[in-house]
Amino acid sequence: MTNTQSIRVLIADDNAVVRRGLRMRLNHAEGIQVIGEASNGRDAVTIARRENATVVLMDLEMPGDGLKATRALAGPGVENPIRVIALTAHAEPAWVIQALESGAVGYILKHDMRRVTAAIEAAARGESPLSAGVAAPVIHEFTRRRTTDIAADESIGMLSPAELAAVTQLTRGRTSNEEIAAALFLSVNTVRSQLSSALRKTGLSDRTQLALWGVRRGLDR
Numbered sequence: 031m032t033n034t035q036s037i038r039v040l041i042a043d044d045n046a047v048v049r050r051g052l053r054m055r056l057n058h059a060e061g062i063q064v065i066g067e068a069s070n071g072r073d074a075v076t077i078a079r080r081e082n083a084t085v086v087l088m089d090l091e092m093p094g095d096g097l098k099a100t101r102a103l104a105g106p107g108v109e110n111p112i113r114v115i116a117l118t119a120h121a122e123p124a125w126v127i128q129a130l131e132s133g134a135v136g137y138i139l140k141h142d143m144r145r146v147t148a149a150i151e152a153a154a155r156g157e158s159p160l161s162a163g164v165a166a167p168v169i170h171e172f173t174r175r176r177t178t179d180i181a182a183d184e185s186i187g188m189l190s191p192a193e194l195a196a197v198t199q200l201t202r203g204r205t206s207n208e209e210i211a212a213a214l215f216l217s218v219n220t221v222r223s224q225l226s227s228a229l230r231k232t233g234l235s236d237r238t239q240l241a242l243w244g245v246r247r248g249l250d251r
Contacts, residue, residue, distance in 0.1 A: 114135060115159065197241070200225070201244040228240060
C-alpha cells in the first residue's frame with residue numbers, strides 16, 4: 031500500500047451503537063476510509079470481498095459467527111486473505127487464541143477503543159495489534175498447551191539466527207517494527223526485512239501466525 035492509498039475498513043458488529051461510534055471515530059482519522067458496515071458474519075464476508083476491504087473490524091459474537099467469518103476471510107488456505115482485527119469484550123486467552131487461530135491478525139478489546147485507529151494502521155502495515163494485557167497471557171497459555179517436541183523440530187533451522195531473534199521478539203509480545211528494532215538495536219528496515227524473510231521461509235501469511243509458530247517451538251523461553 032502506498033502513502034496515497036486509504037486503508038479501506040469494514041465495521042462488522044451487530045450493535046448499531048458500536049458501529050456508529052466506530053464510524054464517527056474513524057471518519058476523523060486521516061488515511062482511513064470506512065467502506066461499509068455489517069451486522070452479521072455472512073454479510074461481513076460478502077461486503078469485505080465486494081468492496082475490497084483492507085482491514086475488517088470483526089465482532090466475534092455477532093449473528094452469523096464472527097469466528098466463522100474470520101476463517102472465511104483470513105483462515106488457513108484462503109486466497110488473498112483480508113486482515114481481520116477481532117473486536118470483543120473478552121480478554122480470556124482462550125478467546126484470543128481461537129480468534130488468532132481462525133486467521134485474525136489482531137485482537138482489540140471493546141473498552142480499548144482509543145487504540146482502534148492505531149490498530150488498523152498497524153494491521154495495514156503487516157503488524158499484529160493487541161490490546162494491552164492480552165499478549166502475555168496468550169503466550170503463557172500457548173506455552174502451557176505446547177505439545178511440539180522442540181528438540182525434534184528441525185523447522186527452526188530454516189531461519190537464520192537474525193531471523194530467529196526477530197521472531198523471538200514477536201513471541202514476547204513486541205509486535206511493531208519499532209519495538210523489535212529497539213530491543214535488538216537494529217534499524218526498522220532491517221527488522222522488516224528479517225520478518226518478511228521469516229514469513230516467506232515458513233510459508234505463513236502474517237506476523238500473528240509467525241508469533242504462534244515461534245511460541246510452539248519454544249522461542250518465547
